[in-house]
Amino acid sequence: MGGAASPVNIDVAGQVELSVVVPAYNEEQRLAPTLEAIRTHLGDSCSWELIVVDDGSADETVRVAREAAARDPRINVVVSETNRGKGHALRLGVLASYGRRVLLTDADLATPIEELDQLAKAMTEGETAAAIGSRAHPDANIEVHQSRLRELLGRMGNRLIRAVAVPGIRDTQCGFKLFDGEKARAAFADARLDGWGIDVEILQFFRRKGWEIAEVPVRWAHQEGSKVGAADYGKVLWELARLKARAVRRVDLVLGALFLLSSVLLYKNLWADLRHGYLADSLQDQNQWEWFFAVTADNVAHLRDPLFTTVQNFPDGVNLMGNTPMLGLSVPFTPVTLAFGPTVTWALVLTLGIAATAYSWYWLFARRVTENRWAAGLGGALAAFAPPMISHGNAHPNFCVLFMIPLIIDRALRVCEGANVRRDGLVLGLFTTYQIFLGEEVLLLASLGMALFALSYALARRDAARAALRPLAKGLGYALGICLVLIAYPLYGQFAGAQSYHSVLHGDSAGNSPLALVEFASRSLLGDDATADKLALNRTEQNAFYGWPLVALALALVVRLWREPLVKALAFTGAAAAILSLGQKIRIPYTDVVFPGPWKLLAHRPLFESVIEGRVAMICAPALGALVALGAGRLARSGVRANKAVGFAAIALALIPIIPTSFPTNGRPDVPHFISSGMWKKYVKPGKSLVPVPLPDPGSAEALHWQSSTGLGFSVPGGYFNGPWGPDRVGIYGASPRWTSNLFGDIRSGKPVPDIGTDWQNQARQDLDYWRAGVVVLPPQPRAPELYEAVSRLLGRPGEKVDDVWLWQM
Known part of the structure; x- marks a missing residue:
């Protein structure tokens, strides 16, 4: 009998x-000996x-199979009229099966049928849903190898499939697999691939x-005439790519188009x-x-160092890693910049x-918050187009281009789930590294928000x-390890390299007013400049302004769904972020009452000392987005029409007032x-600088x-830019001030020429020597006559009119 397969010998009548x-x-x-x-x-x-499933054979395969079936009624033959591929054949066979367990095996028996015993034992002892034969397992026994080239190409293809499709499984393509029957039939009923890629689709x-x-090590021997070649691994990847493309839902495409249109x-x-347009509120x-x-x-x-330059702030330069x-x-947009210019x-x-x-x-909310994708889209729109994001959309792409943050959050949650801690931890580290090169302060705020949520x-x-x-601690270890390796040099340059600094001074009045949380922003549909300007540092820092209708809606959703842990966590995260954003001193509106805010505990800590605390309110945007997505998803499932009508009307009334309006532009x-x-x-030699009058600074950087x-x-x-000032290397905006640059700035602002x-002349010569000036240039501008007089007196000679500017050659 060739040895009884005892692991599958479970007698259940019928x-x-x-x-x-x-x-x-x-x-x-080969079929008759195999059967x-x-x-x-x-x-x-x-x-x-x-x-036996015949996949449209052109020879006598069907005849051989039917002759075997005539001899043994336990053999059944399923025939496909045309050749559709192995995946199609397997799907026909599995869906025609009735077994409590289902074994898939190739017709060449490259893996001997006796290996079924090992797979069955692994399923029984491990209580698993599937046991798959593995030729790549360290304990596998390869009795007959393929040619070296074919084996090498196959190994490379299998590794690529594992990396992009089924990480953690050594051999996805071995044709010897044992499944729980009901689960196999469910998987193959869901499968769409007809070719070799169905193995990966099922896994x-x-x-x-x-x-x-x-994954069970098996004996395996290459069979002459095998229909699986190294190129078939490429076909698997192609099939999986097509499957992924077909899996995109219409709602995904519609929402993506709506987001882009908005x-x-x-x-x-x-x-x-693009030639002359300048965002009016971008300062x-x-x-x-x-x-x-x-x-x-x-x-x-x-091929120069992308982390430092002397093109600005000559000759000291700018630490680009210490900026944004x-x-x-x-870097990826370099071809666009070189071809079409930086404005594009x-x-x-x-x-x-x-x-x-x-x-x-939207992707994160659809995956983690609600099954209703339209509701998730509504939440995604709120998180990305919320008033604080629109405010930073005037001037700070590092604070509104946040597509990596949801990916980081999702990957951190996968680490917590513990399915593949090493893989997810390493991916989390790579995602974090990339976000560091998009915006470090945003990552810090996102980490604060994640910590509040986790707590x-x-x-x-x-x-x-x-x-x-435990999986979180282990996964964070992997993430931190790979992240530190990749960013060690950039961070060293940022904190210890040329033109590095230790913190940026913002004062103790950069927090939000409590009123800012419930008022409307300048660019909101119901907002106005006069109200918002009184409550924000400037129009690029309107960091709250969610509007009282949205705040009221959020409170109602929290009360209604309070029993859910997710809602409790979102409510705490949003409330804590809002309170922290009020800063070190919280001023009660319409009174003289001031009391310490909780931000005082973080204000002077490393990294947090450079944060504008009002920006912490930006954490509220995704928290509110998740709440709205959850609420809208529940309403969509409600069977009571009146509840739906009232609920969606409330959501609309909360969101319509904060719909953003188009950014105005001025002619530059x-x-x-x-x-x-x-x-x-003609006037600036190598190693020399062009000195504009006045010098560029945060107030005028033309x-x-x-x-x-x-x-x-x-x-x-x-x-x-951000750079150091003084012996303590405190961070400031712009270059360290000098006598001459201060003089020009004072005159530009309206002060008389001293x-x-x-x-003054000696100081000007020292400053110009320090700047290695090749030429001093005074362009047309307000207060040009006063500036011309100042420069002429400082240099002891009149300027030379060349084209449309005044020049003083050094």
Whole structure:
């Protein structure tokens, strides 16, 4: 009998214990011995059936199978009229089966049928849903190898499949697999692939369902005439890619298009005039960001260090890692910047980034919060287009382009689930590394929000917290390990390299007013500039302004759904972030009452000392988005029409007032023709700088636009960046002040020209020597006559009018 297969010998009256499915295509020569070997091994050890599926063979395979079936009624033959592929054949066979367990085996029996005993034993002892044969297991016995080239290509293909489709399984393509029958029939009924990729599709189905899979080492021998070649691994990847594309739901495409359309409408005025359009509320930040994109592209194109430059703040330079050039986007966008200019990159990053952020939040909410994808889309839109995000959309892409944050949150949750801690921990580390190159302060705020959520959820679900503690600690170890390796050099440069600094001074009055949480922002449908301007640092820092209707809706949802741990955690996270955002001193509106805020506990801690505390309220946006998504999803399931009508009306009334309006633009000043024509090249020698009057600073940075729009051919002193000041290297905005730069800035702001004598002239010479000035340039501007008088007195000679500027050669 060839040895009884005792592990499958469970006698249950009237039930087929084992179904063996053999797909066959042009197997006339090998099929009869294979069927006889299976019959001999199984014998009478259990009730079994053997299903041969002919996949449209062109030879006598069907005849051989039917002759075997005529000799043994336990053999059944299923015939496909055309050749559709192994996947199609397996699906026909499994769906025709009745066995409590289902074995899949190839017609060549490269894995001997006797190995069934090992698979059955593994399923029984491990209480798993499947046991798959593995040729890649360290204990596997390869009796006959393929050719070295074929084996190498096959190994490479299998590794690629594992990496992108089924991590953790060594051999997805071995044709010898044993499944729980009901689970196998459910998986194959759901399967869509007809080719070799069905093995991976079935394993992915089992993984999604949380069904355990055991990988068992088997004996295997290459069979001449095998129909599986190394190229078939490529076919598997192609089939999986097509399956992934087909799996995209129509709602996914519609929501993605709506998010993109919404973002385009926000920036339509900028797109209408990329040559002269300037976001009206961006202060000097558009000039700064375009410069960041331009200098990164220039560094990449010339293979220079992307973390430092002397093009601005010459000769000291700028520590780019200590600033916000968003290298994670500015580097990939280098071809766009070089081909079309930094303004196009600026517009693309903002437009595509906000749309991608909305889609990312939608994906997270659909995965973790609600099954209703339209409700998840509504929550994603709120999280990405909330008033604080729109405020930063004027000027700070690092605070509104947040598509990585939902991915990081989801990966952290996967780590907590413990399915594959090492893989998920490493991916979390890679995601975190990438986010560091998009925005470190955002990552810090997101980490604070995740910590608040984790703490509150742990209190609500202590059992879940205990179960997650060990895998979380282990996964964070993996994440921290790979992250530190990748960012060690950049962080060293940021905190200890040239032009590094220790913290940025913002004062103790950068928190939100309590009124800011319930008022409307400038760019909200029901907002107005006068009200919002009184409650914010500026229009790029309207960090709250959710509006009282949305706050009221959130409170109602929390009360209605309070029993759910998720709701408790979201409520605590949002409330805690709102309170922290009030800053070190909380002022009660309409009174003189001031009392310490909880932010005081964090204000002077490392990293937190550089945070503008009002920005902590941005954490409320995804918390509110998740609440709205959950509430809308529950309403959609309600069977009471009146409840639906009232509920969705309340959501609409809460969200309509904060719908953002398009960003207004102004015409930006033209670059002086002296600069745009390249005439400056005659006056600025290598190693020298062009000194604009006044010098660029956070209040006026047009000189950065001169540079970014003309290829960064010259360096300027001063600028708009974060850099060190004083012996303690405290971070400030702009260059360390000097006598001459201060003088020019005072005159520009309206102060009279002072009585300039020898001391002023000596100081000016020292400053110009320090800046290695090649030429001093005074462009047309308000207060130009006063500035001309000051420069002429400082240098002891009149300027020379060249083209449209005044020059003083050094």
